[in-house]
Structures are given as structure tokens and as C-alpha cells.
Amino acid sequence: MASLRSRIVPALLAGALASVAGVAQAAPAEPTGPHPRLWLDAGTRASLKSLAGKEGTAVARAVRQCGRLSGNLKQEAKNLYMGLDWAAHASNCAIAYQATGNPTYAATSLHFFKALLDDWEFVGDGKGGDDAARHDSGYAIRALGVHTAIVYDWLHDAPGMTPELLAKARTRWKAWTDWYWPNGYRYKGAGTNYHAGYAFAATLMAIAQGGEAGPNGAKLWRHVTEQIWGRDMKAAAAPGGLLDGGDWGEGWQYAPLAVAGYALGARAMIEQGTPLPDYQRWADQVVVRHVHALSPGEKGIFVGGDTQAETPSLPPNPWTLAGVLAGPTSDAAAGWARAEIDRMHLAGDEKSFLIFEALADARNVKAVPFPRDTTPTFYLARGNGAFFARSTWSRAASWMAMQCTSAIDVDHLPPNAGNIVLTRGADELVVDPSPYGSLTSLTSNAPTVESGHLLPEYKPSQAFWSEKTRYAWARQTESAIVAARCDYADQYKFQERPSDVPMALRDVVLVPSKDGNATAVVVDRAKTGAASRPMHLRFRTRAALALADGAAQGSAGGSQLSIVPVFKSSGTPEVRRTGKGDCFGKDTTRGNCMAARFPVTDYLLTVKGEDASAIHVLDLAGVGDKVSPPRLVNAADHRVVSFERAGRHASVVVASPGDKPKLVYRAHPGHHVVLDAPSSPAGRANATASLESGVCVVTVTPAASGGMDARPLALALSDACAVKEDPTQVKPVAASIDGIAAPPSGPPDKSGTSVPTSGGSALPADLFAPPPDAQLLPPPAQRPTGARSGCGCGTTTTEPAPVHAAIAALGLLALAWRRRQRSTTT
Numbered sequence: 160m161a162s163l164r165s166r167i168v169p170a171l172l173a174g175a176l177a178s179v180a181g182v183a184q185a186a187p188a189e190p191t192g193p194h195p196r197l198w199l200d201a202g203t204r205a206s207l208k209s210l211a212g213k214e215g216t217a218v219a220r221a222v223r224q225c226g227r228l229s230g231n232l233k234q235e236a237k238n239l240y241m242g243l244d245w246a247a248h249a250s251n252c253a254i255a256y257q258a259t260g261n262p263t264y265a266a267t268s269l270h271f272f273k274a275l276l277d278d279w280e281f282v283g284d285g286k287g288g289d290d291a292a293r294h295d296s297g298y299a300i301r302a303l304g305v306h307t308a309i310v311y312d313w314l315h316d317a318p319g320m321t322p323e324l325l326a327k328a329r330t331r332w333k334a335w336t337d338w339y340w341p342n343g344y345r346y347k348g349a350g351t352n353y354h355a356g357y358a359f360a361a362t363l364m365a366i367a368q369g370g371e372a373g374p375n376g377a378k379l380w381r382h383v384t385e386q387i388w389g390r391d392m393k394a395a396a397a398p399g400g401l402l403d404g405g406d407w408g409e410g411w412q413y414a415p416l417a418v419a420g421y422a423l424g425a426r427a428m429i430e431q432g433t434p435l436p437d438y439q440r441w442a443d444q445v446v447v448r449h450v451h452a453l454s455p456g457e458k459g460i461f462v463g464g465d466t467q468a469e470t471p472s473l474p475p476n477p478w479t480l481a482g483v484l485a486g487p488t489s490d491a492a493a494g495w496a497r498a499e500i501d502r503m504h505l506a507g508d509e510k511s512f513l514i515f516e517a518l519a520d521a522r523n524v525k526a527v528p529f530p531r532d533t534t535p536t537f538y539l540a541r542g543n544g545a546f547f548a549r550s551t552w553s554r555a556a557s558w559m560a561m562q563c564t565s566a567i568d569v570d571h572l573p574p575n576a577g578n579i580v581l582t583r584g585a586d587e588l589v590v591d592p593s594p595y596g597s598l599t600s601l602t603s604n605a606p607t608v609e610s611g612h613l614l615p616e617y618k619p620s621q622a623f624w625s626e627k628t629r630y631a632w633a634r635q636t637e638s639a640i641v642a643a644r645c646d647y648a649d650q651y652k653f654q655e656r657p658s659d660v661p662m663a664l665r666d667v668v669l670v671p672s673k674d675g676n677a678t679a680v681v682v683d684r685a686k687t688g689a690a691s692r693p694m695h696l697r698f699r700t701r702a703a704l705a706l707a708d709g710a711a712q713g714s715a716g717g718s719q720l721s722i723v724p725v726f727k728s729s730g731t732p733e734v735r736r737t738g739k740g741d742c743f744g745k746d747t748t749r750g751n752c753m754a755a756r757f758p759v760t761d762y763l764l765t766v767k768g769e770d771a772s773a774i775h776v777l778d779l780a781g782v783g784d785k786v787s788p789p790r791l792v793n794a795a796d797h798r799v800v801s802f803e804r805a806g807r808h809a810s811v812v813v814a815s816p817g818d819k820p821k822l823v824y825r826a827h828p829g830h831h832v833v834l835d836a837p838s839s840p841a842g843r844a845n846a847t848a849s850l851e852s853g854v855c856v857v858t859v860t861p862a863a864s865g866g867m868d869a870r871p872l873a874l875a876l877s878d879a880c881a882v883k884e885d886p887t888q889v890k891p892v893a894a895s896i897d898g899i900a901a902p903p904s905g906p907p908d909k910s911g912t913s914v915p916t917s918g919g920s921a922l923p924a925d926l927f928a929p930p931p932d933a934q935l936l937p938p939p940a941q942r943p944t945g946a947r948s949g950c951g952c953g954t955t956t957t958e959p960a961p962v963h964a965a966i967a968a969l970g971l972l973a974l975a976w977r978r979r980q981r982s983t984t985t
Contacts, residue, residue: 186389187432189380190369194315195257197308197366197427198485198518204257206521211258217481217516218258220509225255229267236282238274241299242291245271245282246306247512253313254517265317272310273324275303276331289334297343297353304335304360305420309514312367329372332364336379340386347386349395350402350542351569352409355417358387362424366431388428388435392421396437401567404540405444406452408569410464411473418445419482419515426486435487442483443492444540449480449499450529451538451547455556455675456585457503463545463562465571465597469739469757471580471590471701477505478515485518494527501526536891537635543567544576546633548641550671552891557677557779558582559669562605563645565628573597574621576628576647577665578605583779584675586718589698592755594741601753602742604699606683608660608771609692610651613750619695620750621650625658632870636885640809641669642832642871648685662686663694666871668811668832672804675718676784679777680800680811682834687768693730694771696764697753698722704734704760710788711762719782722762725791725800726774729767737761774800774813792825799826812836822859825851830885831874837861838869846872848880855880 190196199207210218228235228248238245252268255261270282279286292300311328314320339361340346345353365383368376395402402421407414422445425438452460459472466473477500484496499505500519507516537548544564550556562578573593578600581589593602599620600607609619627649635641645665651658666682685694702713702720711734712721724732737759742752753761766773776789789802796819801810808829814822819837828850836859838844843866848857855876859869867874873885 186381186384189377190366190431195312196369197312197363198423198430199257199313203518203521206523207254207258207517210520216520217513218254218520221251221254221513221517222258224509225252225264225267228252229263232267232270238278238280241294242275242302245274246302247510249275250306250309251513253310254513256317257313262318265314266319268310268314269319272307275307276327289331292335293338297339297357300335300339300343300360301356301416301420304332304364305356307331308360308363308367325371329368329376332368333375336361336364340382347391348568349391350408352413352417355420358392359420359424361387362427366427384433388433393437396441399541401542401569402441403542404545405441405446405448406463406540406543406545408464408543408567409571410462410466411460411476412462412466412468413464413571415476415478415482419478422482422486423515423518429487439487439489442486442488445479445483446488446492446496446499447538448540449475450531452560454582454587455549455554455558456582457554458585458587461545461547461560461580462591465595467595467756471587471592475503475505477507478512480505481515481519484522484524485515490524491527493522493524495529497524498526498528531891533890535635535888536639537641537888539633544630546630546643548635548669550639550675550677555584555675557669557671557675559641559667559679561633561643561645561667563628563630563647565625565649566623573599573602574623574650575600575603575605576621576650577645578603579667580604581679581777581779583677583718586716588702588715588718588720588779589700589777590759592699592757592759594754594756597742597752598749599742599752601695601697601751602755604697606663606665607695608651608663608685608687609695610653611659611688611692612653612656613651616748617750621647622653624652624654625649626652635888636873637888638830638875638885639671639888640830640832640873640885641667642873643667659688660685661688666834670804670809670830672807674781676780676804678802678804678809681775681777682813684772687771690767690769692768694766694768696766696773698762698777699755699759700762701759704762706732706734713760714782717782719780719784721778721786723776723789724764724773725776725789726772726798727764727766728770728772730764730773732762732764735761735763774798776800776802794824797822797824799824801826820860823856825854825856827853828855828876828878828880831857831876833859833872833874836869836872839863839866842870843867844869844872846874846882848876848882850880857882
């Protein structure tokens with residue numbers, strides 16, 4: 160959209176220049192002038208009009224839906240949930256009016272506008288009013304405030320809108336915002352769905368009524384510019400902030416509406432003269448994260464938090480990509496978003512909010528396929544520690560998602576540092592079935608240690624007060640090997656007390672072979688603090704596992720999963736079937752719930768303290784594929800786990816932690832990953848090798864200068880044991896490497912086995928943030944605003960009870976998030 164770009168780009172440039180020059184930016188003047196002010200510049204209005212008759216567009220659906228409503232107002236008299244349905248009707252009919260000029264559509268929009276201002280249970284009951292936005296600790300403001308502001312602005316001069324009605328709206332807005340700040344839930348908590356609803360509402364109300372509400376309007380505008388966007392939102396989107404990376408800490412049941420609200424709120428502020436460069440960057444990141452979080456078989460995206468869905472992943476929601484496309488994305492990212500929407504046939508239910516899709520369509524951007532063939536196959540969202548990696552961009556690829564973060568100030572995220580999921584093509588094998596409202600690590604695949612000072616109801620779960628939990632590294636090499644280390648010892652910090660777990664590490668090394676097959680080596684080590692305090696490990700799967708000789712194996716779809724404990728300091732593996740359940744039972748405590756939201760089979764291992772360690776090899780392969788067992792070699796200061804898959808030899812060397820002048824190990828030629836290799840303070844090492852009886856004898860020493868990245872040390876050794884570093888990937892696998900298929904380079908074939916790719920616009924370098932070479936990843940800039948309570952709720956003391964939140968989310972799913980998902984064929 161040229162008109163949007165012409166307004167956004169100068170504002171962003173002005174903000175950047177001012178930042179460089181160190182010039183303080185004065186807050187822009189309160190918006191005044193003719194209506195509409197929200198998004199509808201001349202170009203956008205012309206686009207809406209042209210789209211009204213174009214079948215399949217959101218504007219045409221809004222026109223059709225409003226026509227249906229106009230003749231059936233009595234059938235829509237009941238407020239089904241928090242005003243969300245009335246809000247959708249009001250703004251959808253506002254779209255229809257702007258697109259057609261039909262006064263009937265304006266009248267229908269105003270019918271529901273009045274209901275949002277005055278009523279609560281039924282249209283005309285007068286039970287709403289000044290207190291309406293207080294429902295569910297302020298949840299309702301995302302419907303009432305946002306959509307009355309849109310109607311106020313878009314129908315300001317329409318037939319039926321009177322000065323008295325406009326004045327009533329301004330009165331309601333004052334009452335709603337005066338109460339929400341500081342009484343509403345998460346009123347300062349940027350990066351949460353409650354805050355997103357409030358920030359979006361306050362922003363739109365302030366712009367819509369600018370110059371028309373006297374001192375009250377000026378006060379709200381100052382609050383929006385100085386507090387909401389100038390402080391809270393600024394911190395959230397800054398590098399290292401909670402939103403950095405484009406993921407959502409509460410998970411993707413809650414993200415789509417919130418992300419779309421932030422995106423359109425940011426665009427509205429930019430158009431009113433507030434430079435928000437970090438939000439253009441963030442909007443671009445949302446698109447990139449969507450691509451990486453989508454599993455290869457495109458069954459869905461990684462959940463990352465609470466959901467009631469009885470599937471491991473969630474279908475992509477059209478609001479996510481439509482919201483950022485309609486918002487402040489760059490032209491390149493807007494083209495990618497458009498292509499993903501079209502490719503996956505994403506469209507919302509016309510009975511729900513169409514504002515995001517309508518404005519996305521009105522941007523009229525050309526679809527440009529995401530440049531998968533020039534994009535690394537791994538991505539780290541720094542804000543919430545979500546890490547995604549795949550073997551290639553093929554639909555048959557192996558894929559991993561991992562979580563590792565210290566306590567972030569969000570809801571709907573259980574403590575799960577070290578959690579992983581693994582997928583082979585369309586088959587979701589290692590899954591996270593955590594039920595809604597889980598407050599424990601035991602519902603996921605995260606490791607945990609039994610702390611000595613956590614309250615009994617927390618044990619043996621990780622807790623909620625950590626400040627130092629983070630990845631030591633999270634990257635993928637040029638040969639597509641994935642390596643990540645989650646340091647989660649600080650997960651046992653209790654309020655202001657330091658953690659009583661001296662060391663707790665989970666290392667994951669994922670080695671792909673071919674046809675989506677992959678081998679994951681998962682290394683768990685902990686110094687628990689006492690012999691009586693064990694380490695608890697689990698892998699949860701939809702495969703029907705069975706134990707034989709201490710290993711577990713089962714199949715799901717066209718894939719098989721095997722789990723082999725090649726080393727354990729103690730403990731006996733067991734397999735247990737877990738049916739569908741939740742963690743709200745009368746006798747269930749927060750720290751020991753192992754429920755699942757859909758049936759799974761659990762592989763379990765409890766390892767005694769004080770020094771607890773285990774190494775598991777997880778193989779993802781096709782049903783019927785012969786997978787040779789991994790081999791383990793023990794030495795005084797290290798262990799070597801080795802395996803051969805489709806002609807690819809790989810070895811993972813697990814060295815003893817701590818400084819050491821030298822490490823010497825023996826392994827076959829091939830790919831080696833060395834954990835805790837001797838290294839300099841800057842994390843660099845040298846490696847040499849010699850061939851002895853068909854085996855490489857490798858010597859690793861710290862590098863005084865130069866050297867290779869030792870976090871971890873990734874090597875490729877020839878048959879003659881010539882050593883070459885396997886460095887961090889900067890572009891995807893470009894050719895066949897040891898049987899790994901190259902990424903597709905053209906449109907999909909008719910079988911649908913590849914993802915369309917393009918050599919289109921290059922990705923901005925700062926969208927990818929691999930860990931720095933010389934230090935651990937820094938913790939997010941935004942820390943929790945206060946100590947967590949000991950109430951057993953797992954969040955701040957003001958959060959509604961978990962059951963209350965569950966009911967609210969169920970209502971949202973059933974009513975506001977009604978959507979039609981078509982098949983995701985290319």
C-alpha cells in the first residue's frame with residue numbers, strides 16, 4: 160500500500176535519525192481533523208471499495224455478513240461472550256459501510272455500537288455502561304473499547320450517528336480507561352493478551368476522540384503516547400525484550416488476536432506521527448517466526464503455552480499474518496505474509512472479526528514466497544527462548560522445537576526449560592501434551608530436579624522465579640546438525656532465595672540423515688544438591704511405546720520412534736500410558752501433575768542424586784527402516800555416543816564439565832560434536848586428529864587466538880581424519896550432504912512434497928540472532944515486575960483463578976475465534 164508506506168517510512172526514518180543524533184522526541188500532538196483517522200487514508204478506502212465485489216475477500220465477506228445481520232437483528236440480541244460477537248458485528252458492518260456507502264450497513268453497525276456502550280446480556284437491557292469493561296478483570300475491553308472506537312471513527316459522519324451518541328461513547332471510554340489503569344489485569348504487562356486488548360483499545364479510543372474530548376481526551380492521549388507506547392511497549396519490542404523474535408510467551412492460542420492488535424495499534428500510532436521502528440522489526444519477525452514454527456508436514460504450529468486443542472500443534476490462525484500484513488511490516492515481509500496466507504488458504508470465519516483481513520487485503524501487496532532457499536533452517540526467538548530447527552525446507556524434513564527461558568512476566572506458560580518436541584515430516588512424535596492451566600514441568604518433556612527448599616506443592620517441578628536460565632548455545636551447523644544447551648539450574652530459585660541446585664544442564668544434538676530421519680542425542684546432567692533429590696526425565700509421544708531390553712519403541716503414522724538410554728547413572732526406565740486429563744483435580748498439586756490434554760505414552764526415568772546423569776538416543780525413522788543401535792564408549796573424562804545412519808557417521812562426545820588443558824578421544828571419521836570441549840575464555844578451541852586402525856584420535860586444546868567455536872565444538876573429519884570445522888549455518892543446506900536432501904528450489908510438484916521457494920527479497924540480517932561467540936545468551940531485558948506469589952496459581956497474585964481463566968479461554972475459542980480452516984495444500 161503506497162499511501163501507508165509513504166507515511167510509515169518517513170516516520171521510521173525520522174525516529175532513527177533522532178535516535179542517532181540523541182535528540183529527544185517530543186510527543187506528537189493529539190490527533191485532530193476529519194474522520195476517519197484510523198488506517199483509512201485515501202488509498203486504503205479506495206482498496207476497500209474495489210474489494211467489496213471481489214468474491215473471497217474479507218471485505219466481500221463483511222458485506223455479505225452485514226447483509227445477513229441487517230435482516231436478523233433479533234437473532235443476534237444475546238451477548239454470547241464478553242461482547243465479542245457484538246463487537247465483530249459492529250466493526251464488520253463498519254467495513255461494509257465504508258466499502259459500499261450503504262446506509263443500511265451503517266444502521267446495523269450502530270445498532271451493535273449502542274449495545275456495546277449500554278448493554279450486557281441482551282441488546283437493550285441497559286446492564287452494561289460504565290462498568291461493562293470490568294468484566295473478567297478487564298477482559299471485555301478488547302471487545303468494547305476496540306470496536307466502539309472503530310465505529311466511532313469510521314461512522315463519525317454517517318447517517319444515524321448523532322452528537323449525543325458520540326458524546327456517550329466518550330463518556331464510556333473515560334470510565335473504562337480510568338478504571339483499567341491501574342485496576343485492570345496486566346495493565347502494564349506488555350506481551351500478554353490482557354495488555355494487548357487494553358493497549359489496542361486505549362490507542363484507538365485516544366485517536367478516534369482526539370480534539371473532541373477536552374482535557375479527558377488530552378490526558379488519555381498522553382497516557383497512550385508516554386506510558387503505553389513510550390514505556391511499556393517500547394521495552395517489550397526492544398532487542399532482548401519480551402516480544403523480540405516475534406514469538407508469544409503465552410502460546411499461540413492467545414497470540415493471534417493480541418499480535419494483530421499490537422500490529423494495527425502500532426500502525427495507527429505511526430500514522431499519527433509516533434516513530435516505532437522496533438515494531439516494524441517485530442512485525443517482520445512475526446512472519447519469520449511463523450515460517451519456522453510451522454512443522455514440515457504443515458499440520459500446525461508449535462503451541463508454546465496453554466491450549467485446549469486436543470492436537471499437538473495448532474492450525475495457523477489467519478489473524479496472525481493478516482494483522483502484521485495490515486500493520487507496520489516492511490514491504491518484503493508483507494509480501495511473504497501475503498504469500499503464506501494465499502498458499503495455506505487462511506481465512507477467518509465471517510461471523511468473527513474481519514477487520515484484520517480486510518485491511519490486509521486493502522494493502523494490495525504482491526505475494527512473494529518466503530525465501531526459504533536463502534534462509535537458515537534454524538531460528539531463535541530471544542524474547543521467550545523458543546528455538547526452531549529443521550533438516551531442510553522439504554515437507555519430509557525432521558524438525559525440532561525447544562524452550563529455555565528464565566521467568567518471564569506472562570501467564571499461560573508453565574515452567575518448562577529444556578522442553579523439546581520432535582517431528583518427522585507430518586508425523587508428530589515427541590509431543591508436548593500439557594493440558595490447559597498446567598503449572599508444572601512434568602506435563603511437558605522438560606527435565607526437572609527435586610529441589611530441597613521449594614514448597615511441597617511445587618515439587619518436583621521447576622519453579623517460577625528464575626533469572627539466569629538461558630541457552631548457553633542454540634545453533635545449527637552447515638551440515639544441518641542442531642546443537643542446543645539449556646542451563647536451567649536457576650529454575651529452583653525460590654522467591655528471593657538462590658537456587659539450591661548447583662548444576663542442571665540439558666544438551667540436545669539433532670543429527671539428520673535422510674528422508675526426514677534423524678537422531679537426537681539428549682544429554683541430561685545435574686548436581687541436585689543431595690542424594691535424596693533425584694532428576695526426573697520424560698519423553699511424551701503419540702506412539703504406542705513398548706519396552707524391550709531397556710529401550711522403548713513404537714510407531715505413529717508412517718514413522719517409528721525409538722528411545723535408547725545409552726547411559727544412566729541410576730534408575731530403571733518405564734513406559735506408562737496417560738489418558739486425557741487436566742491438572743484441576745481435587746487432590747492434584749501444582750508440582751506433580753502429569754496429565755495430558757490428549758492420550759500419550761510416557762517414557763519415564765528417575766535418576767538418583769546427588770550426581771545425576773543420563774544420555775538418551777532418540778531415533779526418528781520410517782516404519783520398517785532398520786536402525787542400528789547406538790554405541791557408547793566410556794573413558795575417564797568423557798563418553799562417546801556414536802551411530803551410523805544412511806552412511807552418515809556421527810559421534811557426540813560428552814566431556815566432563817570444567818576447565819581442562821586437553822581432551823583426547825577416539826571416534827570414527829564423520830561428524831563430531833564435542834560438549835564441554837577445552838576452550839579459551841572466548842569459547843575457542845583447536846582440534847587435530849590422526850588415523851589409527853580406522854579410528855580418528857582427536858586432540859582438543861584451548862585456542863589462544865583464532866581457533867574454532869567450542870560451544871559446542873562441531874567437526875567434520877574425513878576418512879583420513881583431516882579436521883574441518885562445521886560452522887554455524889548462515890544459509891540452508893545447499894547441496895546433498897551425507898544423504899540429506901537439498902532444499903527445494905522451485906514450485907511444489909503435484910504430490911505436494913515440497914514447500915514453494917523463491918529467491919525473493921533477502922532477509923534482514925538482524926532477524927536472525929545466533930548466540931554471541933563469547934558469552935551466554937543474555938536474559939531478556941524485561942523481567943517480572945514483582946516476586947511470584949506462593950499462592951499455588953503460578954502467576955502474579957492478581958490473576959483470576961485457573962478455572963476462571965479456562966472458562967474465559969473456552970468462550971474465546973467457541974465464539975471469538977470461530978474460523979474456517981481450509982486444507983493447507985500448496
